[in-house]
Amino acid sequence: MDGSSDQAGRRREMTEKLARNEYLKEASRYLRGTLAEGLANDVTGEISEDDQQLVKFHGMYLQDERDLRAERTRKKLEKAFSFMIRVRIPGGVTTPQQWLAMDEIGRIYANGTLRLTTRETFQFHGVIKSNAKAAIQRLDSVLLDTIAACGDVNRNVLSASNPHQSGTHQAAYELAKNISDHLLPRTGAYREIWLDGEKIAGGEETAEVIEPIYGHTYLPRKFKTVVAVPPQNDVDIYAHDLGFIAILGEDGQLQGWNVTVGGGMGMTHGNTETFPRTANVLGFCKPDDALKFAEAVLTTQRDWGDRTNRAHARVKYTVETRGVDAWREEVGKRAGVPFEPARPFSFTGTGDRFGWTEGEDGRSHLTLFIQNGRIKDVPGGAQMMTGLRRIAEIHDGEFRMTSNQNVIVANVSPEKRAQIEQLVAEHGLTSEASAIRRNAMACVALPTCGLALAESERYLPSLITLFEERLNALGLGEEEIIVRMTGCPNGCARPYLAEIGFVGTGPGRYNLYLGAAFNGERLSKLYLKDVTEEEALEALQPLFEDFAANRQSGEHFSDFVIRQGYVAATTNGPDFHVNTGPQRLAAAQ
Numbered sequence: 001m002d003g004s005s006d007q008a009g010r011r012r013e014m015t016e017k018l019a020r021n022e023y024l025k026e027a028s029r030y031l032r033g034t035l036a037e038g039l040a041n042d043v044t045g046e047i048s049e050d051d052q053q054l055v056k057f058h059g060m061y062l063q064d065e066r067d068l069r070a071e072r073t074r075k076k077l078e079k080a081f082s083f084m085i086r087v088r089i090p091g092g093v094t095t096p097q098q099w100l101a102m103d104e105i106g107r108i109y110a111n112g113t114l115r116l117t118t119r120e121t122f123q124f125h126g127v128i129k130s131n132a133k134a135a136i137q138r139l140d141s142v143l144l145d146t147i148a149a150c151g152d153v154n155r156n157v158l159s160a161s162n163p164h165q166s167g168t169h170q171a172a173y174e175l176a177k178n179i180s181d182h183l184l185p186r187t188g189a190y191r192e193i194w195l196d197g198e199k200i201a202g203g204e205e206t207a208e209v210i211e212p213i214y215g216h217t218y219l220p221r222k223f224k225t226v227v228a229v230p231p232q233n234d235v236d237i238y239a240h241d242l243g244f245i246a247i248l249g250e251d252g253q254l255q256g257w258n259v260t261v262g263g264g265m266g267m268t269h270g271n272t273e274t275f276p277r278t279a280n281v282l283g284f285c286k287p288d289d290a291l292k293f294a295e296a297v298l299t300t301q302r303d304w305g306d307r308t309n310r311a312h313a314r315v316k317y318t319v320e321t322r323g324v325d326a327w328r329e330e331v332g333k334r335a336g337v338p339f340e341p342a343r344p345f346s347f348t349g350t351g352d353r354f355g356w357t358e359g360e361d362g363r364s365h366l367t368l369f370i371q372n373g374r375i376k377d378v379p380g381g382a383q384m385m386t387g388l389r390r391i392a393e394i395h396d397g398e399f400r401m402t403s404n405q406n407v408i409v410a411n412v413s414p415e416k417r418a419q420i421e422q423l424v425a426e427h428g429l430t431s432e433a434s435a436i437r438r439n440a441m442a443c444v445a446l447p448t449c450g451l452a453l454a455e456s457e458r459y460l461p462s463l464i465t466l467f468e469e470r471l472n473a474l475g476l477g478e479e480e481i482i483v484r485m486t487g488c489p490n491g492c493a494r495p496y497l498a499e500i501g502f503v504g505t506g507p508g509r510y511n512l513y514l515g516a517a518f519n520g521e522r523l524s525k526l527y528l529k530d531v532t533e534e535e536a537l538e539a540l541q542p543l544f545e546d547f548a549a550n551r552q553s554g555e556h557f558s559d560f561v562i563r564q565g566y567v568a569a570t571t572n573g574p575d576f577h578v579n580t581g582p583q584r585l586a587a588a589q
């Protein structure tokens, strides 16, 4: 793969006005900055602003407890700083021993909870600076790391999480793991800073030696990869920069992968230049070529991506500006193999299957419902942390995190099944929830997320209760309707791919989106702006009533609201912002 002319182009580009982070990355000595010094400084819980950007590449964000801000300002105290630490777990698969380490870190170094994310991994919140190194070292002791869990690099790679069809799912997992390993930054900075590894003298090596794939300025922006196994689209493939869709032959054997590019969720309120976008299928590749294609997509974005404007720097915007055909050709050229035409596939849904499923080898799998991914012991309620720890102590299979913030106790041997069932019951763990609740997701938002405009994780459960009451009254209690909420428009719970999406605009207020496809293929449309809880419930009630009375057999809520003309069917790209609002009302006026 010869990227030398592009590399030269990039160097030329560096003389133009680039985004601030580009200079920062360039001067960081391969992600070192002054992180080591900042960590050693015990006068403050903070680190410098530049290091706050660099530490993301090491899988961490500096945050502060927002619930305490006002009080601490009043008392003239520094903000209550701590780190959020995100683990890199390709395919979301961990051993019981790794689970126990995670549980220990959560209890000893973090805020006593574990947070399963929408990208099949764990986050710890509330890790103060003096505990950060110990937490990373404990992860290292069970062969886990946080490298590239955040930052302008290829992040944790997801794979279809249900181990039910074990052959293809195993291939998907292996591809996810191989891509994650292959596209990992190679700098020694992580080992040096967090694990007291040997300092590399540096100086004489060139970027081509130290970071052969990324170069010294890494990518223009974050880059996300997933691997899906139809008919389940549990990884929400259309929301990601790069995706692989398993294509099976008539004999059920894996023939290869369709490759997708250009999905993403993030946007900014009021800025129509930013928009969520669903990925395009570029073509088909053989199993042995998948890694080449992954690298080719990444380096295309490395060289073509917009380094002058971070709000325009994701793959989705590069696909919009260059076009799908140019991407197909360039990626094929870089991979050294042209794409074959995409092969047919279809997805049925994005959700998880809850409860027990039987494997092909006598082992079974238990998917547990974890509301919004938060694992904790609730005083007087469910003891989820303890229950899962006790399961990990006896389990001889593995744990699999799902992209829907749930966990599968996977590959349970027949001898352990009864014991695990008992631990689940004893600790208030469950696979049961109403149809709407088990299909709901919320991002973290307050109190830790610095970008949150409104509540999400702490609020969605009570809103779902109100939905349950209304749907039950209409006989729709068993209806699978996907509801997702985020505290801001960045889209961390992929709300624009929900049948009903709430996106925070300010305290207690949300934009309401409707109409995204149940199987994740189509985005939603803005229906109402800035609504309160009461306004949202009032607006949705007639739609639910109409749905109960007039839906066609098997029709999903989102397809119904489009068919009935409540919202326009979406189109991709910048057109996301066109024809928004209650279409039926507009047509009647």
Ligand code: SRM
Pocket (backbone or CB within 6 Å): 061, 063, 084, 086, 116, 117, 118, 119, 120, 121, 122, 123, 149, 155, 156, 222, 224, 236, 239, 263, 264, 265, 266, 267, 314, 373, 405, 442, 443, 444, 445, 448, 449, 450, 451, 490, 491, 492, 493, 494
């Ligand atoms: Fe996210 C930023 C949480 C999945 C789009 N996301 C953040 C930060 C780090 C806030 C910040 O920058 O200061 C949030 C930390 C909150 C906290 O206190 O923990 C945060 N994102 C999350 C998680 C934990 C949400 C969850 O409840 O599970 C998810 C962690 C995933 C992981 O394990 O890696 C998470 N974020 C996503 C997704 C969903 C996905 O990837 O499938 C998206 C939409 C897809 C996409 O990337 O387009 C997403 N997060 C963003 C964005 C907008 C990016 C953009 O292109 O505009 C930001 C803000 C940014 O990058 O500037 C962001």
Ligand code: SF4
Pocket (backbone or CB within 6 Å): 443, 444, 445, 446, 449, 450, 451, 452, 453, 456, 486, 487, 488, 489, 490, 491, 492, 493
């Ligand atoms: Fe924070 Fe916004 Fe992401 Fe929610 S969607 S976690 S509020 S950045």
